[in-house]
Amino acid sequence: MRRVPIAERADWRVSAESFGFRFHTIDGAPYWDESAYFAFSLEQIERDIEAPTLELHGMAMDLVGEIVASEFLMHRLGIPEHYRDWIARSWREGAPHLYGRMDLAYDGRGPAKLYELNYDTPTSLYEAAFFQWLWLEQQIERGALPRGADQYNLIQEHVVETFATIARRLPRPLYFSAVRDSPEDQGTIAYLADCAAQAGLATRTIAIEDIGLAADGRFTDLDDAPIRALFKLYPLEFMFADSFGAALPGADLVLIEPPWKASLSNKGILPLLWERHRGHPNLLPAFFDDRPEVDLPRGWVRKPLLSREGANIELHGDAGERLRSDGPYGDSPCIRQAFHPLVEFGGGYPLVGSWVVGDRASGIGVREDDSPITRDTARFVPHAIV
Structure with a gap:
């Protein structure tokens, strides 16, 4: 694994705008960064990322049935009591799921280490699935990358195939929804709606704020048509936590991602995985924070169960370094995970996001931060197999 400087395409911003990638720059700072790329060997991809991704995903999925059958474990994960039967029912009925992203620390040598699972609303999909592939093709065409260069990226292909597979179980049309004023989220659902359309699904989009709740308990669009x-x-x-949330268990509604993903989109899954697979080479020791009897390594990282984008992380390095990020999750229960630093490349710290689509390891995207804590200000840097 190497970080290789490369000349930017002179027209990449025009290309990004033309393909709907309007969040390539956020608050005046670059989000998409093609001044370099991360180079992997095929062996690194297949042995150190793809194979462990499949194994870790299988281990996590094996835990879901145990979690949803246990009031104690759902309480441990902070799942509100009102939703537990609904979540368990969605698992028993095999409610379909589309995708997830696991974040891995990887330095090109040792085993990749699982930092966390993002299995409910994973971001950076469009740039990983589509725009970095476009970057690869154009850099090969222009001679900046060798003809034999490749990319670990079957994400879009697998997304379309998975939509086609689950289409048989979905009422029509399939609505896509996100917060109205988030360019990144709106861009992501527009991309996913296009993938669903390629799979033959009728689609519509609606802002999350515009979804209504009818007197009969059904969710509706702006024309009062049922969703x-x-x-x-x-x-x-x-x-x-929203006012309409209490109606979810009784609504005639198929959600993607399904309710049972609440058991995986939670950092409490990390100590549960460690308890059941202690010593696994791709796991870090992890414990619920309310277990003072547990002897942690000298270095550890405290993470709220439901924090996002690196918020409210407290890092205690094994050499005595301290780092803390702000955020809105300060009152949340936490877990502690053994400290395992990201590799540093000239002041940047890359985190590998490994995508699972329809239970298949499908590709990666690399986000790079100036801090060992990967925050919402991290840059997306493309990769290539060379």
């Missing part, structure tokens, strides 16, 4: 299938780029825990 019976909804892809929501909006966290389940936010839905639970």
Whole structure:
């Protein structure tokens, strides 16, 4: 694994705008960064990322049935009691799911280490699935990359195939929804709606703020038509806290991602995985924060169960370094995970996001931050297999 400087395409911003990638720059700072790329060997991809991704995903999925059958474990994960039967029922009925992203620390040598699972509303999909592939093709065409260069990226292909597979179980049309004023989220659902259309699904979009609730308990669009299938780029825990959330268990509604993803989109899954697979080479020791009897390594990282985008992380390095990020999750229960630093490349710290689509390892995207804590200000840097 190497970070390789490369000349930017002179027209990449025009290209991004033309393809709907309007969040390439956020608050005046670059989000998409093609001044370099991360180079991997095929062996690194297949042995150190793809194979562990499949194994870790299988381990996590094996835990879901145990979690949803246990009031104690759902309480441990902070899942509100009102939603537990609904979540368990969605698992028993095999409610379909589309995708997830696991974040891995990887330095090109040792085993990749799982930082966390993002299995409800994973972001950076469009740029990983589509725009970095376009970058690869154009850089090869222009001679900046060798003809034999490739990319670990079957994400879009697998997304379309998975939509086609689950289409048989979805009422029509499939609505796509996100917060109205988030360019990144709106761009992501527009991309996913296009993938669903390629799979033959009828689609519509609606802002999450515009979804209504009828007197009979059904969710509706702006024309008062019932919404019976909804892809929501909006966290389940936010839905639970919203005023309409209490109606979810009784609504005639198929959600993607499904309710049972509440058991995986939660950092409490990390100590549960460690308890059941202690010593696994791709796991870090992790414990619920209310277990003072547990002897942690000297270095550890405290993470709220439901924090996002690196918020409210407290890092205690094994050499005595301290780092803390702000955020809105200060009152949340936490877990502690053994400290395992990201590799540093000239002041940048890359985190590998490994995508699972329809239970298949499908590709990666690399986000790079100036801090060892990967925050919402991290840059997306493309990769290539060379």
